[in-house]
Amino acid sequence: MAEDTNSKEYWRWTESNWRDPDIDWKAGEIISVGIDVGSVSSQAVILVDGKLYAYSNMRTGSDSPKSAENAMDWALEGTGMTQDDIHYVVGTGYGRVNVPFAKRAITEIACHARGANFMYGPTIKTVLDMGGQDCKAIRVDQKGKVVAFLMNDKCAAGTGRGMEVFANLLGIHITEVGEMSLRVEEEPPMVSSTCVVFAKSEASGLLREGWPKEKVLAAYCLAMAHRVVDLLERLGVEEDFAITGGIGKNVGVVSRIEKELGIKALKPTLDTQIAGALGGALFARALEQKGRKSK
Amino acid sequence: MISAGIDVGAKNVKVLIQEDGKVLGKGSVLAGLDMGADIKEAFDAAFKDAGIARDKVEKLYATGAGRNEVKDADDSYTEVGADAAGVAYLYPEARTVIDVGAEEGRAIRVDERGKVVDFAINERCAAGAGAFTEAMARALEMPLEELGKISLTSTKAVPMNAQCAVFGESEVVSLIHQKTEKRDIARAVHDAMATRITSMARRVGVQPEVALIGGVAKNVGFVESLERDLELEVMIPDDPEFVSALGAALLAAGIAK
Numbered sequence: 001m002a003e004d005t006n007s008k009e010y011w012r013w014t015e016s017n018w019r020d021p022d023i024d025w026k027a028g029e030i031i032s033v034g035i036d037v038g039s040v041s042s043q044a045v046i047l048v049d050g051k052l053y054a055y056s057n058m059r060t061g062s063d064s065p066k067s068a069e070n071a072m073d074w075a076l077e078g079t080g081m082t083q084d085d086i087h088y089v090v091g092t093g094y095g096r097v098n099v100p101f102a103k104r105a106i107t108e109i110a111c112h113a114r115g116a117n118f119m120y121g122p123t124i125k126t127v128l129d130m131g132g133q134d135c136k137a138i139r140v141d142q143k144g145k146v147v148a149f150l151m152n153d154k155c156a157a158g159t160g161r162g163m164e165v166f167a168n169l170l171g172i173h174i175t176e177v178g179e180m181s182l183r184v185e186e187e188p189p190m191v192s193s194t195c196v197v198f199a200k201s202e203a204s205g206l207l208r209e210g211w212p213k214e215k216v217l218a219a220y221c222l223a224m225a226h227r228v229v230d231l232l233e234r235l236g237v238e239e240d241f242a243i244t245g246g247i248g249k250n251v252g253v254v255s256r257i258e259k260e261l262g263i264k265a266l267k268p269t270l271d272t273q274i275a276g277a278l279g280g281a282l283f284a285r286a287l288e289q290k291g292r293k294s295k
Numbered sequence: 296m297i298s299a300g301i302d303v304g305a306k307n308v309k310v311l312i313q314e315d316g317k318v319l320g321k322g323s324v325l326a327g328l329d330m331g332a333d334i335k336e337a338f339d340a341a342f343k344d345a346g347i348a349r350d351k352v353e354k355l356y357a358t359g360a361g362r363n364e365v366k367d368a369d370d371s372y373t374e375v376g377a378d379a380a381g382v383a384y385l386y387p388e389a390r391t392v393i394d395v396g397a398e399e400g401r402a403i404r405v406d407e408r409g410k411v412v413d414f415a416i417n418e419r420c421a422a423g424a425g426a427f428t429e430a431m432a433r434a435l436e437m438p439l440e441e442l443g444k445i446s447l448t449s450t451k452a453v454p455m456n457a458q459c460a461v462f463g464e465s466e467v468v469s470l471i472h473q474k475t476e477k478r479d480i481a482r483a484v485h486d487a488m489a490t491r492i493t494s495m496a497r498r499v500g501v502q503p504e505v506a507l508i509g510g511v512a513k514n515v516g517f518v519e520s521l522e523r524d525l526e527l528e529v530m531i532p533d534d535p536e537f538v539s540a541l542g543a544a545l546l547a548a549g550i551a552k
Binding site: 039062063133154155156161162165193194195196197198201205208 | 328398419420421422426427430458459460461462465468469472473
């Protein structure tokens with residue numbers, strides 16, 4: 001929030017890029033890319049013949065085309081590959097229509113479903129994507145196609161932005177809030193306000209009452225978990241179940257969702273923030289294959 | 296009869312003392328940690344303003360979200376009841392009351408006797424309350440009064456996509472980055488809030504005359520956006536934030552029923 005801008009940026013999560021050094025992309029037939037320009041973070045994923053080769057994960061700037069460009073450049077860094085070597089690019093996410101070099105834009109719901117299917121395998125039936133400014137509950141079939149979904153994109157409750165507000169309020173780095181919230185002997189009552197603005201005032205009151213930070217975080221993680229479980233239950237949850245997006249890395253929220261649902265989430269094998277871009281890259285590969293066949 | 300009304304709101308505690316329909320004094324205190332102390336302070340301010348001793352007050356009614364904190368009140372009323380009573384006294388011709396406070400928005404339809412016919416409340420989301428404009432003023436790094444004033448000078452309607460106050464802040468920041476003029480951003484903020492208040496008011500049915508009360512009624516930018524959205528002029532009393540307390544005091548005195 002604006003009054004915290006002079007303090008340390010506790011919300012700022014670590015940006016990253018990754019590359020598999022064992023893959024020789026020059027030997028690949030199809031190089032496909034998915035770019036997910038979200039409201040908070042942007043990712044680029046490069047697949048070589050359907051295998052994960054490289055990705056980047058960074059914060060979205062105020063300019064969508066530039067954010068797409070930056071994510072692409074960072075994923076390409078050190079690979080020797082240029083944009084001309086890529087056969088097909090799919091854009092997805094909130095800013096998908098603003099990915100200048102994408103041949104096609106596909107909704108993030110479809111991409112997340114497809115990406116989760118790749119990350120967790122064909123047994124995955126329910127995906128909860130907890131992003132920066134929205135939260136989606138998606139039911140998928142064994143091929144990763146969307147069967148049904150529900151989405152909250154109107155309200156910060158249950159999103160990464162909501163958690164960022166709390167990280168700033170408490171002065172705890174966003175990557176540590178989940179762990180820290182588990183350091184309570186027993187669970188406190190959850191923060192009762194749904195609205196993040198009101199929850200923040202409520203939390204300030206709890207701090208003044210003398211609650212330690214971990215207890216306030218526990219109360220907020222519980223409220224966030226409760227909020228998204230509500231969304232999941234309206235959709236219907238079928239196992240296997242997994243959580244993607246940035247909050248998928250927050251053990252404080254994930255463990256409380258599992259507890260309230262009575263279902264364990266599959267352990268992530270890859271960075272949960274790249275699911276959308278990964279799905280986009282898989283669609284890009286399929287589209288390139290289709291294009292080549294029809295020639 | 297001298298009576299008092301106290302409105303314990305989310306942000307301010309307001310006390311109003313009246314005698315036979317005439318306001319004797321008012322006091323308002325920013326609500327902090329110790330509700331008991333805030334209530335006492337607001338009373339002290341009102342008594343000082345009225346220039347009378349506390350024992351002159353025969354009856355005290357409480358209203359507002361924290362009304363149960365007022366231990367020595369003779370009775371308490373909901374904000375909706377107090378709003379309707381206060382407005383019926385000030386503007387007997389009003390059929391719709393819109394009350395926008397710091398953390399809550401209310402729309403109330405009243406009949407010709409000032410009785411509540413229907414009402415709608417938003418208390419779950421900052422987007423339909425003063426907290427929204429406060430957050431946006433912070434994002435724009437300007438005082439709230441300034442936000443209202445420069446909004447009036449805007450010549451361009453810029454749409455705001457965010458409904459949520461948290462998302463709204465990010466959107467305001469990106470509008471600043473895009474070099475959108477501050478006055479146009481201010482208008483966008485007030486337009487967005489007015490849209491939400493209007494849709495809440497339409498749920499109960501908007502019938503003229505319309506009275507606007509609550510602290511947000513002092514924001515001239517919001518008022519302009521609301522009037523544009525409602526396509527009518529609203530009536531605003533001099534101290535819009537004291538109308539609930541006035542209503543409670545009038546109910547206590549039996550002037551309003």
